[in-house]
Amino acid sequence: MQKATSLLLLGSLFGALIYSVSASYNRKQTYDNQVVIRCSSISRVQYQTISTQPGVDIWAIKKDQIDVRVSRENMMWLRQLGVHCTMLHDSVEQLVQKFEQKLTVKQEWFEEYHKYDDIIKWYEELADQYSNIVTYYPTIGKSYEGRDMPAVHITGSTAPNTFKMYFQCQIHAREWISGAVCGYIVNYLLENYGNNEDVTKLLDSLEFIFIPFVNPDGYAYTWSNDRLWRKNRRPGTPCDGVDLNRNYDDHWSENGSSNNPCSETYHGTGPESEPETQNTANYFKNQNAIIGAIDWHSYGQLILRPYGWTSEDSPDEPRLKAIGDEMRDLIIDVHDEYYTSQKGIGLYPTTGTASDWFYSDNANLNNGDYRAAGITIELRDNGQSGFLLPPDQIIPNGEEIIPAVMYYANNLLENPLKMV
Numbered sequence: 001m002q003k004a005t006s007l008l009l010l011g012s013l014f015g016a017l018i019y020s021v022s023a024s025y026n027r028k029q030t031y032d033n034q035v036v037i038r039c040s041s042i043s044r045v046q047y048q049t050i051s052t053q054p055g056v057d058i059w060a061i062k063k064d065q066i067d068v069r070v071s072r073e074n075m076m077w078l079r080q081l082g083v084h085c086t087m088l089h090d091s092v093e094q095l096v097q098k099f100e101q102k103l104t105v106k107q108e109w110f111e112e113y114h115k116y117d118d119i120i121k122w123y124e125e126l127a128d129q130y131s132n133i134v135t136y137y138p139t140i141g142k143s144y145e146g147r148d149m150p151a152v153h154i155t156g157s158t159a160p161n162t163f164k165m166y167f168q169c170q171i172h173a174r175e176w177i178s179g180a181v182c183g184y185i186v187n188y189l190l191e192n193y194g195n196n197e198d199v200t201k202l203l204d205s206l207e208f209i210f211i212p213f214v215n216p217d218g219y220a221y222t223w224s225n226d227r228l229w230r231k232n233r234r235p236g237t238p239c240d241g242v243d244l245n246r247n248y249d250d251h252w253s254e255n256g257s258s259n260n261p262c263s264e265t266y267h268g269t270g271p272e273s274e275p276e277t278q279n280t281a282n283y284f285k286n287q288n289a290i291i292g293a294i295d296w297h298s299y300g301q302l303i304l305r306p307y308g309w310t311s312e313d314s315p316d317e318p319r320l321k322a323i324g325d326e327m328r329d330l331i332i333d334v335h336d337e338y339y340t341s342q343k344g345i346g347l348y349p350t351t352g353t354a355s356d357w358f359y360s361d362n363a364n365l366n367n368g369d370y371r372a373a374g375i376t377i378e379l380r381d382n383g384q385s386g387f388l389l390p391p392d393q394i395i396p397n398g399e400e401i402i403p404a405v406m407y408y409a410n411n412l413l414e415n416p417l418k419m420v
C-alpha cells in the first residue's frame, strides 16, 4: 500500500481506489455493497432487535429515527421486520472515498485529522510550551494492545482540592471529530489563559482533565485498516472488539447492549472487562472532586443528560435539563447549528455507558459530597457526512462548542451537584 505524501489520487488497485493523503493513512477494508439508510418510527422492540443484530451498524439515533449501515441484503431483513427506511447514502465506499480525498496535508493543525503518534507528540509539545498551567501524565494505563492513554491536566490553581472537570474523547474509534474537538478545547484554554478574562478566571478556580484517547487501539486501526471501526481491539471469537461505551459498571449488560461479540454494541464479558474502561474508571475515581464530566462522541448534534438506561428522571433532572438547554442555545448562536438537548434514553435505552457511570454512585464514592454532572455530547453533523466529517469542519465545530463548555464549567463551579 502507498506510503508517499502526495495530494494525488494514485489510482485503482484490486478494485479499491487508493488515495494518498498522508504518510500514515492506509485503508484495507472496503465497503462495497453497503449503504446507510434512515429508518423512522422504530418501536423499542424493533430497536432492540436491530441494535443487537450482527452486520447491522447503527450510526446515529435521534428521537424514534436511526441511521443504519447495512449491506444491501440486510436492507431486505429490515424490510421484513416491517421497518420503514429511506436511503441516506447509497454507497458507503464512495462516502469514505470522498472523505479520503479531503485528507490532504495542511499547514494548520486544526485543518486536518492526525494519527495517534502525532497527536501524542502535539500534546507533549503543548505541555512543554504551557508548563505553567499544564501537567501531562504520559499514561493512566495501557490499552489492550499496549498503547499509552495519556491525561492532560490544566489549571492555574494551586489550592488543594480544586474542583475538576473531566472530559474524555475518542472512545469510539471512527468518531474522529471527538478527539479533534477535544484538542481544540485544550488549545483554546491554553492560548487564552492570561489573555481572556473568563478563561483565566475559570482556570484559576478549576482544573480540567482531558483523556485524549479512551480507545487508542481502535483509533489507530481506523488509520491502518478500517475507517469505520467503532469498538476496541480485544480479539474475540468469532468477532473482535468490545464497545467500550457499553462496558462501564453501571447497569452493565441490561437491555441497552448486546452479548453477541459480532454486534457493534457488544458489552464484553463483564463490567470493566476492558483495560481502557478500567483505566479511565480508576483514574476518575482517584480524583476529587470531579463536578462535571463529558464523554465526547459524534454524530447527531445531541446534548444527552442522565439517564441512558431508564426513562426515570435523575434526581438532578431540572438542573441538568436547564444546563443542557442553555448549552444548546449557546451553540446555535455561533454557527446556527442546532443541537438537541434531551435525556440520554431518548426512546431507546443504552446501558453500561460512560456518562451514566460518571453520574452514578459507583463513580462518585470518593468524590466528597459531590456528584459529577455526567453528559454525552454528539458533535457534528446530522448525517450528511456522518463519521466522515470533512476536516474543514473541525474549526467551526470547535468554535461552536466553546461557549457551551465555558457555561457548563462555570455553572457547575458556582453550584456543584451534591449527592442526595
Ligand SMILES: [Zn+2]
Residues within 6 Å of the ligand: 172, 175, 297, 298
Ligand atoms: Zn460514539
